Amino acid sequence: MVKQHNSASTMEIRVGFELELRCPQPTPMIVTLGVHASRATDLLEPDTLQVEPAVPLRSYIDSYGNQCQRLVAPTGVLRLQATGVVADPGRPDPVLPELEQLPVEALPEEALLFLLSSRYCESDLLNDLAWSLFEGSPMGWGRVQAICDFVNNHVRFDYGRSSPTKSALTTYDCREGVCRDFAHLAIAFCRCMNIPARYCTGYLSDIGVPQPHSAMDFSAWFEAYLGDGWHVFDPRNNTPRIGRILIARGRDAADVALTTSFGPSTLESFQVWTA
Incomplete structure (x- = not known):
């Protein structure tokens, strides 16, 4: 449920996801699923990545400024999930027809x-x-x-x-x-x-x-x-x-894949929510 926060125009939006991947062997992965650093100050509840079964995670910032995590998925099913609450201005995307194109x-x-x-x-x-x-x-x-x-x-x-x-x-x-x-x-x-x-x-x-x-x-x-x-x-x-919350930016989808597997993996289930 969307809640008002601080002012009549600011909203609290709960976001999250759950996905399951099946790997036939231990598989290195890069995961880019957290709310972008540019919205970090808006996180009222951090969307901390939860991994089941638990495996070591290494965080880093890629060349586009996206927050990424490295892990090695074990053989079998890997569940990735997170939920968080974001304060959002509650305003539609700006429309600025006066803006010019630079040479x-x-x-x-x-x-x-x-x-x-x-x-x-x-x-x-x-x-x-x-x-x-x-x-x-x-x-x-x-x-x-x-x-x-x-x-x-x-x-x-x-x-x-x-x-x-x-x-x-x-x-x-x-x-x-x-x-x-x-x-x-x-x-x-x-x-x-x-x-x-x-x-x-x-x-x-x-x-x-x-x-x-x-x-x-x-x-x-x-x-x-x-x-x-x-x-x-x-x-x-x-x-x-209203309520657009960035995760990642890049040249195209190849730069911002939610999960990148360096080996075979199959997506078993996937859910996303904002409320």
Whole structure:
């Protein structure tokens, strides 16, 4: 249940997950499942990772600033779970149409990486298409919004029509996918138009969304660099949402996998909740 906290506009949102993996042999893993450090001061109850059976954990920060943990999963079923409470401003994603796009030569160095083609966002292969679609759109916020509008209209959401290897180009061609695929296609188009864009994953509540609600899952969106900072866009939902809680950022989904197994593993069950 969402509770008010401190002020009329601030909410307490309980978040969490439980997943089970089966490994036929001891398997090294990287886990990226905790609330991002940028929201650390908002954690009223920390989302400490619980592992069953208990195994040693080693924490580190990756090159994108994400909180990761290393472990070796034993043979059999490994259960990973966490729950926490986050204080959230209770406001929808900001809409700032006045923000301008910086020329490439004026971008900060840390944003340049997010102009490049990556594993799931083949901007080099989509460049001509992107310019034919968006060259006439207003630069800045309006151009990124035009990209989100196109992706939202072009791609049909379908839980059964994605795969771990599906890329932006494949999504454009088949016109079906999940939020991950919407984000990859929009990111690739932004990079084609010289707008830095980075992939995000995290919790997204149903606060303010009419019922019926779909089953909970981790959500994907992206951030574009406009003006002097990064700003949220969500081509899957394509409307400002309340209660977006970041877990990780990267070039694309390859950088922010929830679990990375260095050996065979099978996902047995998976639940996510925000309330």
